[in-house]
Amino acid sequence: MTSRELVNATLEFRNTNGRIPRQLWHLPWADMNHREMVERIHKEYRDDIVEAPNLLKTPTQSRGNSCEVGEYVDDWGCRFINIHQGIIGEVKEALIKDEDWLDVERVHIPEELLDFDVEAVNSFCRNTDQFVLSGCCPRPFEQLQFLRTTEELYMDIMDPPEKMMEFISKMHDFYCRLVEKWAQTEIDGIMFMDDWGSQNTLLINPDIWDQIFCPMYKDYIDIAKKYGKKSF
Template sequence: MTSRELVKRTLEFSNKTRRAPRQIWFLPWAEKRFPAEVKSLREDFPADIVTAPSVFATPPLNKGDPYEIGDSTDAWGAVFTNAQRGVIGEVKHPLVAPGDDGWDDTSRVHFPVEWLTFDRDAVNRFCASTDKFVMGDCCPRPFEQLQFLRGSPELYMDLVTRPAGLSAFLEKMHAFYCDLLERWAKTDVDGLMMMDDWGSQQNLLINPRLWEEIFKPLYRDYIAIARGRGKKIFMHSDGMNLAIYPHLVELGLDAINSQIFCIGLDRLAPFRGKISFWGEIDRQQMLPHGTPAGIDAAVRRVRDTLWAGGGCIAQCEFGPGARPENVRQVFQSWEDIAREA
């Protein structure tokens, strides 16, 4: 069975094997500190999910390296200041000024129309060259991008007061993201992705009613675009975001990457067989402070609680603080489970 077939069957809860598809996320922090261990992990646990490369006719306007100390600029024009090598920094001076409560001046925001110029033929050639499950190289993130452009405290207030300027800007942003997804959905990729970190450690970052009114319709459109072209659709969202799970299931999301140990496996058990859990293993406590034996027990709890003829992808993030031996144990445990009778 190819990786492409394995991932699709896992997402459709028809995986008759015991093997979960694999994917490790390597942050530059890990690649810079543990190059030998990263190389070994890639060789010993090859990914079943890969991302198609983007070749742009018109290059995006990004400047600098967002993972290096100093300033960098994203494709929208937001400037990030980074104080720690290997992770992404923060926006200190939003493009929509703190005093602009009506969103009257968005002239400094650049919509990255360059993303629309990606080479579709190059993407299709890549898809034809591999038997891996291929993800498109695009990722709508409306809530987070609004924060990068406005600043989080100001945006939270805007979502309550709902100025007309914000609504008009969000409508334009959503149309752009839909156009981008439509173009990628017309390629030969197997899946598309979106993301927004919605949870704090204990609750949703905004009132669930506001989430349902403002953002759920956006995700509905993104998911519909993917499904309309026969693509699988994935989402990443950190924090305690249990409140949005029922909505994402209702909308037809195939897989979610979330902090399942922050939420609690028992709380997620009712969603077994309804949505696929795209990882992970606790990167707040277990990966930096745990032991291989504890990691093995955690993986087995995930498998016992959430596997339903599929529905689990062996994924974790090798990021700040994580111990290489613990990341290795995540994937070794999934391999061991696959071999057990």
């Protein structure tokens, strides 16, 4: 059974071979400090799940390296400050400063991410027996935190400003178009992510999650299903 077959069998409750699929997630810190061990793990326990290459024809406005000491600017214009090599920094200053989101036009919607090399993705998929995930990863809750800072966003969503809700719709439309384009390639699954838990509680009221975020995730999954893709 190939890795792709193993992952599909597992997701469809048909896996009877006694092994679960593998994918080693690690930050560059592990490579920098324990390269030999990381290489040994990869050699002995090959990943069954991989991500497709995301080769952009049009560069985004991002600057710097997210895992290097110093400043990194993401595709949306958010500034991260990093004081430790090998891990990801934090946003210290909001891009959207106004509590009513009147300055939301400062945000750059990274349409450049739609202009990726489709043939490179398809070629990669045809030349591996691994399960291939999309090279895009919508993360609406986290991206909003990067734009506004976590503390301010938590306050905003308790009484959402009109401009914030308008922006969320605009952001979600972009993410849907991005997922749709990736789902039309030969990848096996699309992926999206957000972090919803602290060490001892949920991060927001579940009713707000149901109202604002659950419908967005449903749209991504519906797009994946339309093209016969799995959702991660």
